[in-house]
Amino acid sequence: MSMNKEIMATTIEHPAENKVEPELLGLLAEFNDPESLMEASRKVRDAGYNRWDTHTPFPVHGIDEAMGIKYTILPWIVAACGLTGGTIAISMQYWMNAVDYPFLISGKPLFSIPACIPIMFELSVLLAAFGAFFGMLGLNQLPKLYNPIFKSDAFRRATNDRFFLSMDASDPKFSEIDTGEFVKSLNPNHVEEFWSDVESPKLPRNLKLGLSLFGVLMLMPIALVAYKRSTVTDNPRIHIIPDMDFQPYLKAQNTTTIFGDGREMRPHIPGTIPRGQYKDDNIPFYYGLKVLPEDQDVITIAAQDDAKADEEKPAEAKPAEGANADAQAAAEDKLANLPWVTEFPMPVTDKMMARGKERYRIYCSVCHGLGGEGDGLVTLRAMDLQQGTWVRPASYHTDNVRKQPVGRLFHTITNGVRKMPAYGPQIPPEDRWAIVLYLKALQKSHQVDADTLTNDEKRKLRDTK
């Protein structure tokens, strides 16, 4: 090494033509068969050399022992990687399932070991395999593209039918003459020296350019991701993998070329009844009527007339009650004469009452109020704002409403009346009947004579807040 430094110092003016004195890297001995190589290896091992190697065309059994190579530490690397994988897997699953996003799946504990085992297994195996692969490469100092020993012509037969032993000059015991003599005493075919390269091969200029370009290009996806993450845009995002955002089903209110009439929404086929929509088998239940009248339009007429009236006049000009009072009165007349059911067409139970109360509070109480007096929150707010267009909803506790049969109440919920929209499409008939039941109960609760109550009930009423 000292020689190199000297030369470098003298040729400092012409660094481009810098010629380094070749340095002896080691000795290469060639053998004819594996047995003599083994024999030689044992001798080299016993002579105390550490940095040397053998090169054979095929794996030779026992060469490790002959060379005195210690058993590899790779298993420990693999074990460490495997344990790391298992630990990562279990802590990751603990964090994800039990801490960060606790999500109860089929009644299992949030953190349950059996569910973690497959991932633990997979990640342990994956990291162990990585450990084995990269550990092997690392321990063998691979990949190594070039070795000065390749310049030996004789060495080419190392992949065919010759066996080589190479002594590294960096070994502390290595000295040019003694080691040379020693290697000759091993009875090789011949011994040669191999030297370091005089000049380092220059990289092709275009390679550097290409690599730089490649490096810049490699940065671009990362830069694009960073850019996209830090900005907002009105455009729909790019779908590299189209997920369930786009599905080929037909959408409402669109046109299509599949059907002759161009409609995506299909009308009912005449003479058929869609599944679950046959209603005429239980008229009291579905219509609140004992029998259907001849003119079936009459049962939806009130709501329709009201809607028509709304459309005809601008909102501000609409009086609170009555310009179309005639039409309404006519409709009311017609409705009053229909054969309404007076009994519930389904068994009345506590469960139904509870359901009715719940549904009433969801759908009705906002306008009609919790007690049915027509003082719901929406109403109160509209009154507060003095909205002229707002019609105060009817109280249930007027004689008019009280007299109505349950079928009529059911019909009102289903089809609406005056300003009240139809709730039929939103609430299934069972729930509508449940609401009627609760409504009846509300009405009853406003008409109790205090004398008919027991003392217990009175106290309960007083104490309940």
Place this chain on the structure above:
Amino acid sequence: MQTSHDADKKITVQTLDELGPLPLKIALGCSVLLPVAFVLGLVFNHGWDLFAFSYLQSTFFCLSISLGALFFVMIQQLTRAGWSVVLRRISEFLSLGVIPMAVLVLPIVLLSLTGNDTLYKWASAENVAQDTLLQHKAPYLNNGFFAIRYVIYFASWIFLARFFLNKSLAQDESGDPELTLLMERRSGPAILLYAFTLTFAAFDFIMSLDAHWFSTIFGVYYFAAGLVGFFSVLAISLVFLRSKGLLQEPVTVEHLHDVGKLLFAFNCFWAYIAISQYLLIWYANIPEETTFFLPRQTNGWGTVSLMLVIGHFAIPFVFFMSRWMKRNPKTLCFWAVYLLIMNWVDIFWLVMPNLAFDGMDPAVSFPMILINVCCTIGVGGIFVATILKLSAGKSIMPVRDPRLEESLEFHNI
């Protein structure tokens, strides 16, 4: 393929006879414990049930070892393995254990033929009449068909074991490499036959103890258990024979190392199959599947289950993974004995919780373990004695196998 050259000059033919009469005597002595277990069964409360289940457990524990041996023999032929030739004959001997087991399992079949429901609820017409599921399974699970299947299973196994042993023995005489080629060609279909018979035998004899339970992986579970048992026994026999001066030269540390590797690998395989079965049932949580694990978590069986998880998998996984554990005959023998005991616990755990007397769930009890241990030693004695008898006078190594040279030279890289 090159024929084995002058192998008979170099190798002296050794037989198990060189062990002397002592092992046979000890094995026969052990078999006395089978009647002892029977008498114990008469003494204890519910002893008859305990004995019947213990007997089933013991026979299927020994049978699993022989079936593992049979599989090993066939897979070595199928893969044209060279390393294993020196220890193949011992495996072939072990596979002969299916012959005594065929006789010993016969009482179980006869018992069910009489309609006795001690072991199999489906065997009694009365039980079937009360149980819709058993009625649906009746076309398969009925006494007649059960007996027929018993004949098919054991006939297939005896045929396979004898075929591979006889062809191998014939080669000892003739040294004909064609016999090796023949065995290679036959081993493919043979393994197919073996796979089906073993799977259905496990379903029939062990899984149908609880006829309400379903697990399609159960056959593989029994297979995995059997291979653990077999490799344990193989390792123990090799270490024992070497200590007696048999096979000392041919079987080296390298072979023991490979047997240890296979034992370790199949122990992991067993754990893999066990967790696969458990995980699916645990996840789905369907009553008809969880009925298997529920009784195995109560009445002391939870301890046995945990013992399997920790003792059968975790402890050997950590300590038996090391290279030197497998290369040292003493440590190898220790782990082989340990895993054989664990395998016994495994079959115990499969069979015994199915006991149900007077509708009570069975608890792990001292009488149960006592009867079971006596029964297993008794059946094991008969098992070993028969194998010794059947293999007497036969070479313990395929002396003229064309791959013998390769096996003798075998080295782990």
